[in-house]
Amino acid sequence: MIGRLEIVRLWRSRRPLIAACSLLFFLVLMLVGFYTYARAETGGRAEFRYTYENRSYFNGLTFALYAFYFGFLLILPIFIATEGGAQIAGDTSRGTLLLSLTRPVSRTRLFFSKFLLSGAFSTLLAGGFLAVSLGVGLLAVGWGDLDLYPGVLQMTDRHQHLEQQQALARFLLAWPAASLALLAPLSLAYLFSSWVKNPVNAVGLAFSLYLILYVIAEIHFFKDLRPWLFTTYMPYWRELFQERPDWSQVSNQALRLSGFTLLFLALAFRRFRRREER
């Protein structure tokens, strides 16, 4: 019953709708960006669609990958942090946590019901975003094989070629892999949500810390520090788009990321279980 209650509350909170609309808006902007870029590059002689038809490496799959990559790193964590912050800190500030705690339900059950729901929400959000990115790529651009070159995404240091079916299978694998990665910022948001009473502070803390660690993980100057940051491992799913993925590296990074998730979650749970509701 707690699960059902939390689902109804989440659905009616309009957070899923806001997240979906924002991600759609982001996709539209990405699409406009791709079109205007292609036009600028060809001096107005060709549009993005035609550059694909001319067998350029830009196509709907590339578009989906670009959109998902940037969305995963910068947009999805906002909604993940909001979800984490809204759960415990939101209930605390609204006083509804007392309503639940004055019923015969353990803090353990309450905490993990909320976390499971948030995890499912972030998984669906990531899956939905990936599916819509592919759909928009197909409809607005058209699919083909996936060619990746060394460049903006830092996905590869040499040309990679995946046939369409192979690429789609990799996208399918990228969904659970990326969803697993998103559990780390989610559990971080839960940690702050268990410590502070104000959801705005919990979300702000979680997202700003994520951004700081993400930036540090991207700067080579901090290479000694990088192994200790969960953000270093978050884009591990990019490896799946190699012609021959290094599976040991994928599983190793997924395990490390899961370790961070469990650590944040354990700290959050410890705090939630012991804290007083003043």
Added chain:
Amino acid sequence: MLPIEIQSLSRSYGRRAALIDLSLTVKSGEIVALVGPNGSGKTTLLKILAGLLRPGGGRVALFGLDPFRDRVRVMARARFAFAPPALFDNLTAREHLRYLIGFHGDHRVSPAEIDQALELVGLTERSRERVAVYSLGMRQRLALAQALLPLPDLLVLDEPTEGLDPLAVLELRAVVARLRREHGVAVLLSSHLMVEVEQLVDRLLVLSEGLCVYLGTPSGLTEGACGLRVVAGDPKRAAPLFRARGATVSELKDGALLVRGVDLDLKAALALLEPAGVELRSFSHYRPTLEQALLERLRAHTAAGRRDA
């Protein structure tokens, strides 16, 4: 096992003591009111009983269980409604009741019982509207309804009449009285409305700055504050004459003297004042309202505290 057993309970926030050496027991079917000014420790006490705060010292047991450690088992028998009423704004009243009952695992409450609870608090017609649009009074009614399902053995209500119209206050009083009469439910309620307290409760716990300043029946509080109302020609000369007889004398708002702690009739009062040349203009028994008695008790406690300091 008693619904509530508190022995020498204390609790502090940093250096500030919120509750000091408090003891209380509440039996099944008993209604006890918790009264006191803001910051007197009422909410701290209710939160300790709900297992939301740990006691700093002493022992607290609800049905023989520690509410902080055995909260789940305690909540199967006790129900709390805190003020201001916190509710899930995106749910309707009916959904509220259905989902909250669902927290009780295999405990089944029929839709008819939900209808009955909604009718009892006068929310039937608006039970399918989201709580977000409810007024404070309606929220208060729903908070009460949720506290009644499934029927608890102990009901703890924090300011249950806040935001209610006079008719709803009357209805609430009737509901609480019926719960006690028909089901033997123990009720602890915190309230500022002395009229409500006087008509409803068996006993009264008065808190001031974390200390229990009175625990007993409402009539006991008023009787303890009874005395003689004396209007003398010269109150300043009359007061020492009464004090000399061992009385405590204070001045009422209208300038009359309130004389306590001495058994005097009219003849004895005249015999005391007339030889000293003080005219006795009026002599009657003084019986304060519960609210007056409470205020006097609180003022006396504050004054004593200042003297000690």
